[in-house]
Amino acid sequence: MQNIETIKRENMNLADKIYILDTTLRDGEQTPGVALTVDEKIQIATKLNNLGVDKIEVGFPASSKGEVESAKQIKSIGLKSTLVGLARSLQRDIDAVLDSDLEYVHTFIGTSPLHRDYKLKMSKEKIIETAVEGIEYAKDHGLTVEFSAEDATRTERNFLLDVFTQAVDAGADFLDVPDTVGILTPILTRDLIKDIKSEFSVPISVHFHNDFGLATANTLTAIECGANQAHVTVNGLGERTGNCSLEEFVMVLKSAYGVDLGLDTTRLFSLSNLVGRLTGVKMPVNKPIVGDNAFAHESGIHVHGILNNASTYEPMSPEMVGHSRRIVLGKHTGANAIKSKLKEYHIDLDENQFYKVFNEIKALGDSGKCVTDDDLIAIAVTELGSARETPIVLKGLGLSSGGGVSPTATVKLEVNGVEKETASTGVGPVDAALNAISVLLQDDIGVELEEYNLEAITGGTDALAEVFVISSDLEGNKSTGRSTNQDIVMASILAVLDSINKLILIKNSNLN
Structure with missing residues (x-):
């Protein structure tokens, strides 16, 4: 069903083929507090593969032996998606990708003044030399190479183009433009990608972060200007505020641009839920596409x-x-x-x-x-059921406490016309009264109190107490109960009885 008017594409430079590189298992796992086991990575990779993404960045093999083994195990299950390993422009990092049995390396080096001067402490010439050596080494070992100029969007434009020129000459198959700290806007993105596309015939990839909430908008702008590949993550996970969201990017392309990437989009919600569950990062209810309130x-x-x-x-x-x-x-x-x-x-x-x-x-x-x-x-x-008599009616309540003795409640109920009475103790008078009710009704209905909320409606010692409860029976039926009274114990009892009476009526009605 096409409900968004398709964006006019006459002035766009859309590539004939747009690739998706999902980096949930690499950049997504760098979300603070997230750590995935091998089995969890395999679950996510399998769902990404079934969705139909072109490439899956499975990790950073040089970071640990566990990452190498993880990549090997994912490779062993025979997915159709191309598997990618991240590597710095260093021989040992590229060797770790080779040891992982991967055939595609995403190699990078920082190019901005900040990265050159404060992180790498390298000259421009040394940056280019290191980048080229890494690409040539990877190509010599049969790898497909995607080269990233880390912090490209804060790199001097002329130097960035020089780095990319040398990378292409060394054999890079893809050039990646990372917006490492998410400072781009759509207008700046358009200017940058147009410049790069005018200089190079190799495919251009973009890896945009979401620090100002513009990662998806900037990625779409890059695609409009001819970028061939988008780096994305499920639910927009990633460093700090994350990356371009897979589900947002794919569905905007499909619904607004009329570009079908050949993905089985009916799997997006399930994939999002799995990633949220395994990472522990739950989506806000208003998250586009996959949030609970999206529809x-x-x-x-x-x-x-x-x-x-x-x-x-x-x-x-x-x-x-x-x-x-x-x-x-x-x-x-x-x-x-x-x-x-x-x-x-x-x-x-x-x-x-x-x-x-x-x-x-x-x-x-x-x-x-x-x-x-x-x-x-x-x-x-x-x-x-309002025309019928209420199944359970409170007929009497007595409370006693003090002298170091646990509070005791004596409750009299009329249950289907039969009066029953008992006394029970508890940690407080409310607990004692509810325990007594439970004893009196144990032969009639099994009930569990799932939620109990007490609020004072007004201020002062004479404030009305509003009690709201949720109860459930053994068949899984749930009902709410509510009562307002100046006596907290009485309000609690009446709210619970209200909830139980509803459960009995629900059960008898067979409507559930």
């Missing part, structure tokens, strides 16, 4: 449009990336959204019942609560 809608106006035609408020379908659409319930939710949800769960309400449910959803949203589908089901089913 989520709450506003009544938006939902009404979505229900009629998804293109009204979505630039692409969630199915394109293996995601799914969510209608979120809250204070902005309109009646159409709630009716759609109720229909989805086969819950039929009359008009009066519906507006009671609708108003309760609005009230929950206004109080700052995130209203889940489980909440909606519980509220609707409770409303459906």
